[in-house]
Amino acid sequence: MDTFEQLYKECLTKNKTIYQAAQENMAIEADISVDKVRSFALKSLFEMKEAIRSGLISKELSMSGMCGQDCYKVQQYYKKQNSMFGKLFEKIIEYALATSEENIRMGRIVACPTAGSCGIVPAALIAISEEYNCSEFEQINALITAGEIGRIISLKVALAGAVAGCQAECGVASAMAAAAVCQLRNGRVSQILNASALALKNVLGLTCDPVAGLVEVPCVKRNPFLAVHAITAAELALCDVESKIPLDEVVDAMGQTGALMSPMLKESSQAGLAVTKTGLKVQKQVFD
Amino acid sequence: MKKTTLFDIISPVMIGPSSSHTAGAVRLGLLAKHIYKNTPKKVKFTLYNSYAHTGKGHGTEKGLLAGVLGLDVDDRRIKDIFNSDIAKNIDYTFSYADNFKKHPNTVDMVFDDSMFVSGESVGAGEVAIRKINDFNVKLTGRYNNLILVYKDKPGMISQVTNLLQKEGINIAFLNCDRNAKGQEASMIIEIDGKMNTSIEDEILKIPDVYFVTYVEKLEN
Numbered sequence: 122m123d124t125f126e127q128l129y130k131e132c133l134t135k136n137k138t139i140y141q142a143a144q145e146n147m148a149i150e151a152d153i154s155v156d157k158v159r160s161f162a163l164k165s166l167f168e169m170k171e172a173i174r175s176g177l178i179s180k181e182l183s184m185s186g187m188c189g190q191d192c193y194k195v196q197q198y199y200k201k202q203n204s205m206f207g208k209l210f211e212k213i214i215e216y217a218l219a220t221s222e223e224n225i226r227m228g229r230i231v232a233c234p235t236a237g238s239c240g241i242v243p244a245a246l247i248a249i250s251e252e253y254n255c256s257e258f259e260q261i262n263a264l265i266t267a268g269e270i271g272r273i274i275s276l277k278v279a280l281a282g283a284v285a286g287c288q289a290e291c292g293v294a295s296a297m298a299a300a301a302v303c304q305l306r307n308g309r310v311s312q313i314l315n316a317s318a319l320a321l322k323n324v325l326g327l328t329c330d331p332v333a334g335l336v337e338v339p340c341v342k343r344n345p346f347l348a349v350h351a352i353t354a355a356e357l358a359l360c361d362v363e364s365k366i367p368l369d370e371v372v373d374a375m376g377q378t379g380a381l382m383s384p385m386l387k388e389s390s391q392a393g394l395a396v397t398k399t400g401l402k403v404q405k406q407v408f409d
Numbered sequence: 410m411k412k413t414t415l416f417d418i419i420s421p422v423m424i425g426p427s428s429s430h431t432a433g434a435v436r437l438g439l440l441a442k443h444i445y446k447n448t449p450k451k452v453k454f455t456l457y458n459s460y461a462h463t464g465k466g467h468g469t470e471k472g473l474l475a476g477v478l479g480l481d482v483d484d485r486r487i488k489d490i491f492n493s494d495i496a497k498n499i500d501y502t503f504s505y506a507d508n509f510k511k512h513p514n515t516v517d518m519v520f521d522d523s524m525f526v527s528g529e530s531v532g533a534g535e536v537a538i539r540k541i542n543d544f545n546v547k548l549t550g551r552y553n554n555l556i557l558v559y560k561d562k563p564g565m566i567s568q569v570t571n572l573l574q575k576e577g578i579n580i581a582f583l584n585c586d587r588n589a590k591g592q593e594a595s596m597i598i599e600i601d602g603k604m605n606t607s608i609e610d611e612i613l614k615i616p617d618v619y620f621v622t623y624v625e626k627l628e629n
Binding site: 143144146147150151158161162164165168183184185223224225226227228229230231232233234235236237239264265267268269271272275276279280281283284297333334335336337407408 | 415463471
């Protein structure tokens with residue numbers, strides 16, 4: 122299955138969910154059993170939880186010294202004051218920051234789909250699972266659903282900031298997370314695909330302009346933003362709000378946007394935030 | 410080219426922060442070590458372009474050394490590899506250069522002053538070894554590989570592929586290169602499935618095969 126339209130038809134005609142179609146497909150591809158596919162996903166899920174656990178208790182700075190203590194700050198604040206959006210919101214932004222900060226301090230994370238966007242899928246998936254007491258079985262279903270969304274997108278657009286900007290990294294992670302959340306909330310196949318389309322549409326054109334060429338500014342803080350963004354998309358889709366543009370076409374638009382984007386805004390740190398007065402000052406401090 | 414799979418999207422488990430600059434570096438070091446068949450006593454790294462400029466902030470040097478020492482991309486020892494016990498008996502140096510003819514993420518490695526390997530980290534953790542000594546190669550670590558150096562003359566490819574056929578091995582990709590007609594040539598054979606290493610000995614018996622080595626694909 123190379124397009125979302127094909128995936129949708131496969132699910133509809135054979136009365137399957139996305140994760141069922143995806144795990145069967147992967148089993149055939151790798152010549153292994155569906156159980157093996159699911160245990161692979163479980164290992165990733167386990168490592169995602171480990172990264173959150175380590176990230177929540179660390180205050181260690183990154184090698185550049187730019188990032189590493191925001192998760193701590195957020196937790197300290199929420200000890201005194203509840204979030205305006207309640208406990209679930211607190212968890213989502215804490216988990217996203219915890220994972221993303223683990224990444225920049227050379228901790229162990231799951232690149233899902235990439236290292237720079239590693240906090241988005243776990244934060245949304247695990248926070249929602251805890252809130253609604255989703256079983257391990259359901260969590261694996263959600264991760265496989267997210268993975269299938271990322272896989273089909275990647276067949277058209279390489280998931281790399283250097284190729285298509287951050288829309289192809291954090292943006293795609295957000296589309297994957299929206300699908301995972303929708304699956305956890307028992308969304309239908311059409312709702313899941315809509316959730317991803319809505320999430321991805323809203324980040325088209327997102328550039329990759331990291332300060333000093335490091336996966337830190339703006340990447341770390343973009344993770345909690347786009348984890349929350351995924352929840353919005355899932356909520357809308359679960360209410361049967363439809364994306365007027367189908368997911369396949371949104372992906373085409375992302376590919377075209379990425380191709381038209383200047384190379385200076387695609388992971389080369391030659392424009393945008395990287396060359397602001399402060400961005401350049403930080404670069405000098407880090408590397409001179 | 411191999412299509413991205415579901416597994417590629419929800420993995421690898423890796424030490425951060427960058428798939429190209431950290432995990433890719435580990436894989437390049439690891440592939441070079443597999444080609445050399447041993448852990449070297451001495452290794453010289455030259456980092457180019459983006460690897461040279463932003464390597465430090467990404468742990469690229471740590472990743473390269475960790476790979477050469479045989480660590481995988483998810484090994485927590487990468488972070489503190491310079492102070493690790495396993496790095497005590499290896500003599501390593503890093504130098505840095507700009508060469509815009511090369512890929513942005515290029516590293517040259519010299520093992521024990523005897524083997525030269527050049528590799529690129531091409532994005533999303535994917536890597537390619539592009540040079541072994543004087544030979545152009547393309548070794549991605551995605552498949553099990555057979556590398557040969559031999560005298561450029563008629564019939565060499567068929568002799569080797571006949572041996573593989575006898576073992577029921579399917580060739581996924583085959584690339585040849587030579588220095589000049591009738592001189593040393595190289596062959597990179599990427600295969601599906603595993604190969605019994607005894608085939609290496611069989612291939613070495615073919616007249617005018619100078620060198621053969623089997624490099625297993627990277628697990629992560």
